Amino acid sequence: MSEVLVLVDHVDGAVRKPTYELLAIAKKLGTPAAVFIGGADKAEGAAADLAKFGAEKVYAVDDAEVKGYLVAPKAEVLQQIAEASGSEGPAAILIVSSAEGKEIAGRLAIKLGSGLITDAVDVAEDGSTTQSVFAGNYTVKAKVTTGTPIITVKPNSAAPEEGAGAGTVEQFAVTISDAAKAARIVASNPRQASGRPELAEAAIVVSGGRGTGGDFSAVEGLADALGAAVGASRAAVDSGWQPHSLQIGQTGKTVSPQLYVANGISGAIQHRAGMQTSKTIVAVNKDEEAPIFELVDFGVVGDLHSVLPAATAEIEKRKS
Amino acid sequence: MQEGAFPATTMNIVVCVKYVPDATADPRFESDNTVDRVGVDGLLSELDEYAVEQALQLKEGTEEEVTVTALTVGPEKAVDAVRKALQMGADQGVHVQDDAIAGSDAIATSLVLAKAVEKVGNVDVVLCGMASTDGAMSVVPAMLAERLGLPQVTLGSRIERKENQLAVQRDGDTATEVVIGSMPLVASVTDQSGEARYPSFKGIMAAKKKPLETYSLGDLGVDAGEVGLSVAWSAVEETTERPPRTAGEIVKDEDGSGATALVGFLASKKFI
Numbered sequence A: 001m002s003e004v005l006v007l008v009d010h011v012d013g014a015v016r017k018p019t020y021e022l023l024a025i026a027k028k029l030g031t032p033a034a035v036f037i038g039g040a041d042k043a044e045g046a047a048a049d050l051a052k053f054g055a056e057k058v059y060a061v062d063d064a065e066v067k068g069y070l071v072a073p074k075a076e077v078l079q080q081i082a083e084a085s086g087s088e089g090p091a092a093i094l095i096v097s098s099a100e101g102k103e104i105a106g107r108l109a110i111k112l113g114s115g116l117i118t119d120a121v122d123v124a125e126d127g128s129t130t131q132s133v134f135a136g137n138y139t140v141k142a143k144v145t146t147g148t149p150i151i152t153v154k155p156n157s158a159a160p161e162e163g164a165g166a167g168t169v170e171q172f173a174v175t176i177s178d179a180a181k182a183a184r185i186v187a188s189n190p191r192q193a194s195g196r197p198e199l200a201e202a203a204i205v206v207s208g209g210r211g212t213g214g215d216f217s218a219v220e221g222l223a224d225a226l227g228a229a230v231g232a233s234r235a236a237v238d239s240g241w242q243p244h245s246l247q248i249g250q251t252g253k254t255v256s257p258q259l260y261v262a263n264g265i266s267g268a269i270q271h272r273a274g275m276q277t278s279k280t281i282v283a284v285n286k287d288e289e290a291p292i293f294e295l296v297d298f299g300v301v302g303d304l305h306s307v308l309p310a311a312t313a314e315i316e317k318r319k320s
Numbered sequence B: 001m002q003e004g005a006f007p008a009t010t011m012n013i014v015v016c017v018k019y020v021p022d023a024t025a026d027p028r029f030e031s032d033n034t035v036d037r038v039g040v041d042g043l044l045s046e047l048d049e050y051a052v053e054q055a056l057q058l059k060e061g062t063e064e065e066v067t068v069t070a071l072t073v074g075p076e077k078a079v080d081a082v083r084k085a086l087q088m089g090a091d092q093g094v095h096v097q098d099d100a101i102a103g104s105d106a107i108a109t110s111l112v113l114a115k116a117v118e119k120v121g122n123v124d125v126v127l128c129g130m131a132s133t134d135g136a137m138s139v140v141p142a143m144l145a146e147r148l149g150l151p152q153v154t155l156g157s158r159i160e161r162k163e164n165q166l167a168v169q170r171d172g173d174t175a176t177e178v179v180i181g182s183m184p185l186v187a188s189v190t191d192q193s194g195e196a197r198y199p200s201f202k203g204i205m206a207a208k209k210k211p212l213e214t215y216s217l218g219d220l221g222v223d224a225g226e227v228g229l230s231v232a233w234s235a236v237e238e239t240t241e242r243p244p245r246t247a248g249e250i251v252k253d254e255d256g257s258g259a260t261a262l263v264g265f266l267a268s269k270k271f272i
C-alpha cells in the first residue's frame, strides 16, 4: 500500500490532537507516514506518540533550516518527501486545516501539480471528501482528480484511533532553496494558555457577544461549570473584550462541538458560518426575534446577566 | 532642493479583488456544481476591501509615486469589484474575463492572476484579502507567491512598510508572529487590519474616469486548455443543501424560570 503523508502539527515536539485525527483518516487511505518537522532532539518522543495513533513510519526532518521562515520551506520538505516516496508517489497528503496548513497545501499543490481540497470534514476510503460550505448551508462532496490528492482536514473531523503503528523513524535530509527563505519570522509570542479547553477541540463551547456589554463573567462562569471553552462573536472581539483567537465565525474559528451555547449573540450569517454544524445549539438572548433562535434546539428569551448566573448556580448545586 | 537630486521612485501595488455572491443572499450552486455567479447578487468580497484599504494606506504613507491597480478574474459582472476598488481610491483597474475561465479552481485562478500581475509589470506588492467569502480557501495568495517566485507575508492583522520591506503581524493558532519580506512580494491582510473606507462622492465620480483594461486569456498568453471546469484538478461530485434545523423549544424567562428550564434541558441531554 502506498504511503499517506501526514504533516505533524506540533508545538515544540508536543503533537496536537488534530494530527492524530489525520492518522485515523490516513489509515483508511493507505499506510500512515507522519512527517515531523522539528528539533532533532524532539523527533524520537514525537514518533513514539505518533506510533501510538497508528503511524507506521515517521519522517524526521531537522527544522534547523525551516524554522524562522514562513510556510514555503515546509512545502519544499513535503515536496521532497513526496517525490522520494516510490514511483507512484504517496496515496495522499493530509494537512491540518489551519491558516498555515492551508498555505503549505496551496504551495505544495502547485509544486506537485496536484489537486487540492481544503477544509474537509470527512474523507472516505476512495479519497472523496465532504466539505461544509456557504456558512454551513451546503454539503459538498468532491475529489481530487489530478496528481496526489492534497487534503486539508478541519480539526475534530475524525476520532483519533489508538492502535500501534511501527513508528519507524527515518531521518530525511532536505535542501531548502534560498527563495523559500525569503519571508523571515523575526518575532514570535506564544499564546498564553487560558486554562480552559482549546476552542477548536472542546466538546462544549459557551460564547458571548455584544449583548454581554463587555462583562464576560456570566459567560465564563457557565463555561467553567460545564467544563467548556469560551468563545466570542466578532462584535465582542472588535470591542476588545476578548482576543481574536476566541472569535467564532467566518473570519475566526469554526467549531463543531456537542453543545454550543450562544449568549447575547444575534446570529449573523458570518457567525453562523463558524458554529452551525454544532450538534446541539442553545441560545440566551433578550430579543425573541434574534435570528440565532432559528438555529436553536433550546432557547431562552431573557437577560443573560440574570439567566446565566442562575443557571450556573443550579448546575453547581446539582453537581455537588 | 535641486531638481532630480532625489529621483522619484515609483511603487506598484496590485490588489486582488474577487467578485463573490452576497453571503446574505443565499448563495447556491448551478446544476454543474459550480457556484452560481450570475443568478445571485454579487459584490466585491468584503474581505478584499481590507486589502484595498491597506494598499491605499501604503500609498498614502509615502512621498513616493505609487500606483494601485485593482485586479479581478471573473465573469462580466466581476468588473463591479474593480469599480468599487476604484471608487475607494485605487488608480486603475484590470479585469480578466474569458468564458474559458468559468469553473476554474484556485490552482487555475492563481495561474491567471499571476499572468495578469506579470502583464501589469514591475509590481512591488501583490496584496490580497485573507480569503474569498465564497470559496474561503485562503490559498490563492500562497499560490501566487509560489507561481511568481516571490516571498509571502500573508494573513497580516497589521502591515507596515520599512523601506523596501514589508512586515506583517500574523496571529497564528499558537503564537503571534512578525514576518518580514523584501519587495517584490505577495501579502495578504485579515479583517483585523483596520476598517475599510467607504467610497466618497468624489471618489465615485473620479472612478468613472480611471483607466480600466479588460484582458482575455489570449492577452495574457494563457492557453484556454489550462483553465476552467473541465481541467480542474479536483471535481465537485455532489452538492446538497443542508436540511433546515427543526425548530427548537423557546422559553421566556420569568423570575428565573429560564435558568431552571435551561438547566433541565442540559441535564436531559446529559451535558450535566
Ligand SMILES: Cc1cc2nc3c(=O)[nH]c(=O)nc-3n(C[C@H](O)[C@H](O)[C@H](O)COP(=O)(O)OP(=O)(O)OC[C@H]3O[C@@H](n4cnc5c(N)ncnc54)[C@H](O)[C@@H]3O)c2cc1C
Pocket (backbone or CB within 6 Å): A208, A209, A210, A211, A212, A232, A233, A234, A235, A236, A247, A248, A249, A250, A251, A252, A253, A263, A264, A265, A266, A267, A268, A269, A270, A271, A274, A284, A285, A286, A287, A290, A302, A303, A304, A305, B046, B047, B133, B191
Ligand atoms: C466579512 C465579514 C466577516 C465576519 N466574520 C465574523 C465572524 O467570524 N464572527 C462573527 O461573530 N461575526 C463576524 N462578522 C460580523 C457579523 O456580521 C455580526 O456583525 C456579528 O456576528 C455580530 O455580533 P453579535 O451577535 O455579538 O452582536 P449583535 O448583532 O449586536 O447582537 C447582539 C445581541 O445581543 C442581544 N442582547 C443584548 N443585550 C442582551 C442581554 N443583556 N442579554 C441577552 N441578550 C442580549 C441582542 O438582542 C442582540 O441579538 C463578519 C462580518 C463580515 C462583513
Ligand SMILES: Nc1ncnc2c1ncn2[C@@H]1O[C@H](COP(=O)(O)O)[C@@H](O)[C@H]1O
Pocket (backbone or CB within 6 Å): B016, B017, B018, B019, B045, B047, B048, B051, B071, B072, B073, B074, B106, B109, B113, B127, B128, B129, B130, B131, B132, B133, B135, B136, B137, B138, B139, B140, B141
Ligand atoms: N478570481 C479572483 N480575482 C481576484 N482576486 C482573487 C480571485 N480569487 C481569489 N483572489 C484573491 O485571493 C484571496 C484569497 O482567495 P481564496 O484563496 O479563494 O480564499 C482573495 O481574498 C483575493 O484577494
